[in-house]
Amino acid sequence: MPQEHRQILKYVDQPGYTPDIECYLRHSGYEALKKAITLPPKTQADGKTTTGPEQIRQEVMISGLRGRGGAGFPCGLKWSFVDRKSGKPIHLICNADESEPGTFKDKQIIYKDPHQMLEGMIIACYANDAHLAYIYIRGEFVEGAKILARALREARAKNFLGRNILGSGYDLEIHIHRGAGAYICGEETGLIESLEGRRAYPRIKPPYFPAVLGLYLCPTIVNNVETLCAVKHITAMGGAEYAKLGTPNNTGTRIVSISGHVKRPGYYEIEVGKVTIGELIHDPCFGGGLRDGRKLKAIIPGGSSAKIFKAGEKFKLKGNSLLGREAEKEVELLDLPYDFDSIIEAGSMSGSGALIVMDDSTDMVEALSNIAEFYAHESCGQCTPCREGSLWMAKALHRLTHGGGRSTDADYLLRIADNIPGGRTICAFGEACAWPVQSFVGKFKDEFIAKGAADEERRMKPAASPQC
């Protein structure tokens, strides 16, 4: 039986659980921080001693934790890239900009258990010797920003934050910065620009890798809200123990936001890879199935920028090659484990963990038009292919959904989309706006052609002209 495995959301939504610090402390809050900050130096087998912060970094590396913000990049590895020799201060930023359509997981943490996020963040800062950190929160989370501000005050009052935290000699200050409603502020280098007070134009990499030249050109770590919460649990339980959750290389738990045509849309925390897409849609403890009388048409597995899967699609996955041989097995969409690697192998991504379910009532052209409009509106406009391509596709789709279609529009759209991704743009928004078009049109091409052809036919028919 598939089940939720609530670790981050353990107390969230429990009756009587409130976002204040007293409640958090009653639920063994800040114990992981106390553990982290008092870790004594340890002598390794090779005779070298590792400091407490180094040990935490090691645990995170061992845990196999992968970023929950979108790219699924191993967190321990990201931290290992930080330039610790530059002599410049190291900054940490919590990415609370949660903007990918379909995603509403960070919001649960921020609104309902803010101290868990703070605790994870403080540990991460301690582990990385950061003394200044920021929470970049999306502008629309007005209440969330207030809740976090209160949580910061409470944590400071209890000396979990500020000078000489818990008598350890470690100082840390955290500031909240509210965005102003731009999706691109979630992209880490756009976020950094925005934090510095400029337009959120993502930076070119090289040279501006955040781990080397980040905020104020200092080494900087950007982590998602959920990733930082996981750091707390890794510290509490140990990296090896955490790695037992989930599946190899896809460890731990993650929160899946399920939306669309299911009976029970909502957020569900699962062990990564232990639940299939089919279970997430149909199981009573997850999506609870489609609306009555409806059939599955498609799903988007990782937020609206992920490539769409068509119901019934089959994928060839390389089995885990423990035998040294690559065993291929064919997997149907519904049997695809919800993890990082399988979904990538199937040609899409689990992105921000947002599963969007579409039943047979969905008009794919309309759906794509909606998505394309979002991306055209959110492109920062800095680089040519994304700036021009995103609006071009949106305009074409608007035409196609408003009676001006052509049967050639499917190919027209593909040719625009093909010129955007694959390293042609500064940031991954290029992919984010092109992938939906490439995959929707690629997999539902007949619908796009039919819609255009119908419009053409209508236009061909001589309108009942008054002269005749």
Next chain:
Amino acid sequence: MLTETMSTAATIETKPQPPPAEKIKVKVDGKEVAVPKTTPDPVTGKPLPTSMIQACAAANVIVPHYCYHPKLPVAGSCRMCLVEFGTPAIGPDRKPIVNPDGTTKISRALRPVIACATPVSPGMEIYTNTPAVRLMREGVLEFLLINHPLDCPICDQAGECKLQEYSVDYGNSESRFVEAKVHKPKRVELGPRIVLDDERCILCSRCIRFTRDVAGDDALGFVNRGSHSTLTAYPGRAFDNNYTLNTVDICPVGALTSKDFRFRMRVWFLKETRSLCTSCATGCNIVIGSREDAIYRYEPRENDAVNSCWMCDHGRLNYKWIGREDRLVEVRKREAEGRGQASGSRSAAPTWSAVLGEISQKLKAAEPGSIAIVASARQTNEELHLLAKLAKRLGALTDSVPRIAAGDKLLLNADRNPNSTGARLTGIAADPMGSNLPAIAGGIRSGRIKTLIVFGEDATKCGIDADLLDKLELLIASDILPNATTRRAHYLLPGCAHAEKRGTFTNTKGRVQKFLKAVEPRGDARPEWEYLHELLVNVTSRDGIASIEGVFNEMAKEVPAFSGLTWATLGDTGISAKI
């Protein structure tokens, strides 16, 4: 033939050279080049890793680009410069893998990169012309064109537009864009000298970066998002610093236009002449755009020892006087009242040769110490040198006129004479410049000085008042425009603007730079060096070479600071003299 050896007195940039930079070998389209590991940042001078586009340039391969500009910080946003590349494949032993034929195995990168921002690494191979690269360029170009108004027929940039240029190389003859174009503000007055057409803007941010990082005025920026992004000046502020017109030069399209030049001339009709700005001692290198002896614009010309790629608005727009209606265009002679035969009358149409002959006679006859010369630091080295020689011969008291106004940190010098250094080096100017002027005025007042020669200045504006001029027995003036001195001159010699002749100036740092002739002089006007040379030959009864090259080369032998220079070796960007 003149054979001259370069002496150490004047050599190209004798700054202490940094230790030879470490070189990296890379291949560009199969051709190997060695490039320095780092290249100085164009604005801060700090070493930055050498980029692919710089390595390509070293291999004489131009990678198409819009946002990249060698003198600006990199933006990396237009994506026109995408290239493919490979790096040496590394084996399990962490050593490069060698192919059976002995060459290094190259592993090709899966994704393209922008050449303008990607550093080179040893053994890297850059491919700028693969089918994939060409397709990417076509893609970018198509994206840039879909919302472009394509109003080339009325666009000032037409003919020197990068969008037109690359369209020829990578554009399709037919557009497949069937949607409505984005509309944006047109004819936006960004500042007193700049008009912006936002629809033509390709959002390359060159103008923003120049204005912020070079001119130090964070005045421009983009507003709105995506394809609706719009260039604008800071709200409520005019785009108005002394360097705004440089943005028109670097704008790769016709978005930024100069109010002065807008709609005045098609650029392909313009003749381009290498010249210098004369509005201050910096001596910015320029190109004069002219057609049928009328000047339409000045544009900066690259010279890293002087002005990089820039010039100031003040200097750029200071050319209209050349075409003024009241230019002095005829040789004039006025007999001093009571002293001549035909008092107050003007003899009919005096000729150059007659006038120069008369002047020579009078100068030869003048008693030593009775002559003074007021020269101009706007004159060329050659002219000043000839004047200095004349002065020496005549035992004349000389000086030139300082011209000081506010300077700035970038280019504009407080010394608004283009050739104060030349005036000093040739010995015509007193030290400090202008300190002899009171002595000249005093000499006239006391009657000791009876003859005054004034070149390109109004003596009444530098302490030699009109009543003093009226006391003179002989006043010879050479100038371009009329003033109180020229009106009183017994002999008036019409001279040339720099655009009408050739010559050299020495800038404030001692760089000797030449300028060429863009337009024909008006009427009887002749280059000053020509008639000075003639005068000197008459006075000294000595022959000389009547060519600018000859005059220059002779000067180089006679003026220590110029020793070793020749007209030919000055090249297009001049040579720094030891001053």
